[in-house]
Amino acid sequence: MESKHNFDLSVYLVTSPVASFPSEDAYLKHLETALSSDAITVLQLREKKLSDDAFLALARKVKKLTDKAKVPLVINDNLFVCKEVGAEGLHIGWDDVGYETARKELPESTFIGLSASTLDQALACARLKADYIGLGPIFPTSSKPDANPPCFAYGAREILEELSKLEGAPPVVGIGGIDEGNTEYLQWMCNDGRSGVTLDGVAVISAIMASPQPDEAAKRLKELWERTTYTFAPKPVTLEVPSGTAFRTVLGKVREKKPLVHNMTNTVVQTISANMLLAFHASPIMSLASSEVEDLSKICDGVVLNIGTLDESTSTLFTKAVAAYNAAGKVVVFDPVGAGATKLRRETTKRILESGYITVIKGNASEIATVAGDLAGSVAEQRGVDAVKSDSSVDVQAELVLKVAKRYRTTVVQTGEVDIVSDGTRTWTLRNGTPLQELTTGAGCALGGILAASVAAGGDVAGSCVVGLTAYNLAAERAAKVVGDSSPGSFVGVWVDEVHKAVKDAGAGGYDGARVELLK
Ligand SMILES: Cc1ncc(COP(=O)(O)OP(=O)(O)O)c(N)n1
Ligand SMILES: Cc1nc(C(=O)O)sc1CCOP(=O)(O)O
Numbered sequence: 001m002e003s004k005h006n007f008d009l010s011v012y013l014v015t016s017p018v019a020s021f022p023s024e025d026a027y028l029k030h031l032e033t034a035l036s037s038d039a040i041t042v043l044q045l046r047e048k049k050l051s052d053d054a055f056l057a058l059a060r061k062v063k064k065l066t067d068k069a070k071v072p073l074v075i076n077d078n079l080f081v082c083k084e085v086g087a088e089g090l091h092i093g094w095d096d097v098g099y100e101t102a103r104k105e106l107p108e109s110t111f112i113g114l115s116a117s118t119l120d121q122a123l124a125c126a127r128l129k130a131d132y133i134g135l136g137p138i139f140p141t142s143s144k145p146d147a148n149p150p151c152f153a154y155g156a157r158e159i160l161e162e163l164s165k166l167e168g169a170p171p172v173v174g175i176g177g178i179d180e181g182n183t184e185y186l187q188w189m190c191n192d193g194r195s196g197v198t199l200d201g202v203a204v205i206s207a208i209m210a211s212p213q214p215d216e217a218a219k220r221l222k223e224l225w226e227r228t229t230y231t232f233a234p235k236p237v238t239l240e241v242p243s244g245t246a247f248r249t250v251l252g253k254v255r256e257k258k259p260l261v262h263n264m265t266n267t268v269v270q271t272i273s274a275n276m277l278l279a280f281h282a283s284p285i286m287s288l289a290s291s292e293v294e295d296l297s298k299i300c301d302g303v304v305l306n307i308g309t310l311d312e313s314t315s316t317l318f319t320k321a322v323a324a325y326n327a328a329g330k331v332v333v334f335d336p337v338g339a340g341a342t343k344l345r346r347e348t349t350k351r352i353l354e355s356g357y358i359t360v361i362k363g364n365a366s367e368i369a370t371v372a373g374d375l376a377g378s379v380a381e382q383r384g385v386d387a388v389k390s391d392s393s394v395d396v397q398a399e400l401v402l403k404v405a406k407r408y409r410t411t412v413v414q415t416g417e418v419d420i421v422s423d424g425t426r427t428w429t430l431r432n433g434t435p436l437q438e439l440t441t442g443a444g445c446a447l448g449g450i451l452a453a454s455v456a457a458g459g460d461v462a463g464s465c466v467v468g469l470t471a472y473n474l475a476a477e478r479a480a481k482v483v484g485d486s487s488p489g490s491f492v493g494v495w496v497d498e499v500h501k502a503v504k505d506a507g508a509g510g511y512d513g514a515r516v517e518l519l520k
Contacts, residue, residue, distance in 0.1 A: 007072050007089070007111060008041040009132060009173040009201030011222045014076070015046050016143065016209040018058060028061060034214035035069035039222035041201065044091055046076035059085040074113065079105060089113060091134060094121065099128045113173075117148035119159050126169045134203060135159060137176025138186060139354075143205040147176060152354045153189040154407050160190055160197045175203035180217070181323055183224040185356050188233055189409055201225065232326040232357045234411075234461040237426075244511040250458040250467040252506040255281045259301035259456035261449050264288050264321060266308025266337065269442030272492070273304075276446040276472075279500040282453035290317050297324035301456035302331030302359070304448040307348055308338070315348040319355035326356045333360045333452045335445060340370035353408060359461055360451050361404065362413040364444065365397055372404050394418050394429060398519055402427050411462045413451060415444055419469055423462035430466065431515035432473035434480040439488035440495070447472060450499075470514050475499040477513065 013034060021027035034040055043066050047055050059073075059081050066073040072088035075081050079097050082090040083106065090102055093115040102112055111131035116122040125133045137150045151159065156174055163169040174186060183202055190199035202225055211217035260283045263273050274284040285300060297303070303325050305318045318334075325332045336349040349371065352358070361371060398420050405412040406424035414420040419430040437443045450468045458464030475498035476491075483490040502510045 007132075009171055009203075010041050010225050011039050011218060012042040012044065012173050012175075012201050012203035013040045013208050013218070014044040014175070014203055014205045015062075016205050017047055017049065019049070020209075024058070024061075028065065030209070030214055031062060032065050034208055034218050035065055035071055037215035037218040037222075038069075039215075039218035040069070040071055040208075042074055042089070042203075043071050044074040044076055044089075044203070045087075046091075046205075048077075052078065052080055055081045056084050059087070063087065072111075074111075082106065082110070089131070091115070099130060116159075117151065119162055122159050122163055122172075123166075126163060126166055129168075130170050132170050132200070133163075133172045134175050135172050135199075136174060136203070138174045139177025139182060141177040141206075144176070150176060150354075153182075153186050154354075154409075156186070156199065157189050157192070157197055157409070158407070160199060161195055164196045164198065171200040172198075173201040173203045174199055178202045178204050179207040180220055180224060182356065183221055184227055184230055185232070185326065187225055187227065188230045188357070192409065231329040232332075232359075234359065235459040237423075237460050237463070246463060247467050247470070247511040247514070248506050250454055250464050251471060251503050251510075253457035253459075254453055254468075255503050255506055257301070257457045258283055259453040260285060260299065261452045261456070262287060262296045262300040262303040263306075263449060264318065265304055265306035265335075265445060265448065266310075268308060269306070269445040272440075272442035273446045273449050275496055276499060277449040277453060279496045279503075280450055280453055281500070281503040282449070284449065288317070290320060293317070293321050294324045297321070297328040297330060300330060302333065302452035304333045304335065304452050305352065306335040306337055306445055306448055307345060307352075308335075308445060310344065310348055312344065315351040318348070318352050322352060322356040322358065331359045331452050331455045332357065333362060333448045333455075334358045335362050335448045336367050336371060337363070337445065339363065339367045340373070346370065358408065358410050359455060360411045360413055360465060361408065362415070362448055362451060365392075365414055365416050368397075368401060368404060368412060368414045372400050394420070398422070398427050398429065411465055413447075413465050413469060415447065415469075419473070421462055421465050421469065426462060427519045428462075428466050429517050429519060430470055430473065431517075432470055432477055432513070434473075434476050434485075436480050436483075436485065436488050436491045436495075437473075437476050440492050443476075466516060470516055471502045471510065472499060474510060474513060475502050 018027045074089035074091050075087045076091050077096045089111040091113040113132045114125040114130035115134045116125050137147045208214045208217045263286045277284040339349045401412045401414045401420045402422040405422040411423045421428045450472050454464040454468030455461050478498045479494035482494045
């Protein structure tokens with residue numbers, strides 16, 4: 001290390017206790033193998049139970065390895081060991097030796113990292129001018145029994161957004177529950193060119209220390225961390241919406257591609273969901289089997305996760321689906337049906353939203369308000385998330401839809417008398433449809449499939465949602481004209497016919513009557 005500022009946090013290994021290995025030799029060999037990957041950029045020696053003498057003796061051996069690999073060594077908590085061994089850095093938490101004491105006692109060139117679990121702590125670290133912040137836990141972890149509650153990727157993103165407003169804020173490394181399955185998602189959520197948010201690296205214990213091949217594990221983490229294109233991330237914004245051309249483009253692509261949509265949906269709406277997808281010129285697969293998820297993620301273009309008839313196993317099943325469809329780079333539409341009604345629904349909704357990238361969240365006003373309210377348990381609470389009721393004005397609802405889209409870096413489709421679509425940058429209101437849709441069981445749930453097919457074919461996520469939803473609602477209006485206002489039974493059949501025609505004609509003239517407005 002030439003200067004205290006010359007450190008790279010991108011793949012930061014924190015050690016597990018030497019005592020968790022069969023021998024000290026096995027432990028040192030493990031570290032040496034990990035360091036031989038050339039992927040590790042910082043190594044923190046963390047021993048909670050050793051005496052100062054034993055810690056120092058171990059630190060001297062580890063320092064030889066880190067020096068050989070030209071990787072800075074950071075000592076966890078112990079100022080004495082840090083000084084004695086001449087480590088390049090010290091990491092301390094809020095219960096440890098104070099930052100100012102450590103700063104006075106250590107050479108200027110020694111960098112000092114501070115832990116933060118909340119926005120207030122992160123701001124305090126910045127005020128103290130810590131050299132870096134260890135922000136965590138990001139995800140649940142079993143490596144630190146006294147860890148604070150996780151902030152998840154969206155919470156980390158909010159904290160980083162606040163830090164980015166300060167001049168000279170310290171770099172930040174995320175820690176806690178980070179592994180190969182979530183690194184890419186965390187990196188995408190927390191490195192957003194649009195808002196200036198940056199996370200500087202990932203710190204891990206088990207992802208490398210518990211791996212039988214620590215060098216390979218470190219290399220894979222580095223490769224995931226350095227990605228600039230993401231498997232799951234939406235394609236760039238290309239569509240001009242609203243316009244008849246966009247309408248024809250998306251529906252034409254649906255007709256050509258015939259997207260295959262995996263419906264993990266509730267038992268009440270299976271038939272209408274499958275029929276609407278077929279009418280939309282897409283193909284449905286209906287399956288709730290856990291053992292099929294990975295295979296289906298490889299052949300399907302997208303999945304609909306609908307918690308309408310959930311049980312205690314739904315969150316495990318659906319988070320598995322999020323992981324599989326993210327890894328396959330396919331569309332995930334999440335419908336948190338009745339999200340606020342029970343504890344099970346609230347918890348399941350929260351776990352799914354925390355688990356990975358959701359391409360589209362679709363729900364009615366109270367479901368979206370519940371999704372927004374769930375955030376109030378974390379960072380958002382400190383900054384005051386307003387609970388928006390379904391009887392609030394369209395503008396107020398649109399503001400919340402935009403906030404939820406921004407927070408999860410996703411597209412939100414809120415259905416109601418006025419539908420609202422937002423991707424956190426652009427927000428539209430859509431005013432088509434008929435009251436007969438509300439008298440049709442599964443009309444909202446079947447829309448999940450229409451959105452998945454539209455996005456899978458279209459490219460621009462939010463734009464494709466606007467087109468798919470408008471086509472669906474215009475078809476409903478045409479069907480209502482045919483059957484009259486008091487025939488909900490006959491309405492469904494004619495609606496399916498009209499959806500079919502809309503895609504068959506690829507929207508030729510079908511956009512007439514669309515009442516779509518892009519809000520400023
Ligand atoms: C990089 C990094 N970030 C955070 C921590 C946690 O430190 P602390 O709060 O002091 O908790 P313990 O590690 O001492 O249990 C860390 N060690 N490293
Ligand atoms: C050491 C540590 N500090 C944390 C914090 O939140 O400050 S979480 C954590 C444990 C990280 O281990 P793993 O990568 O195995 O989850």
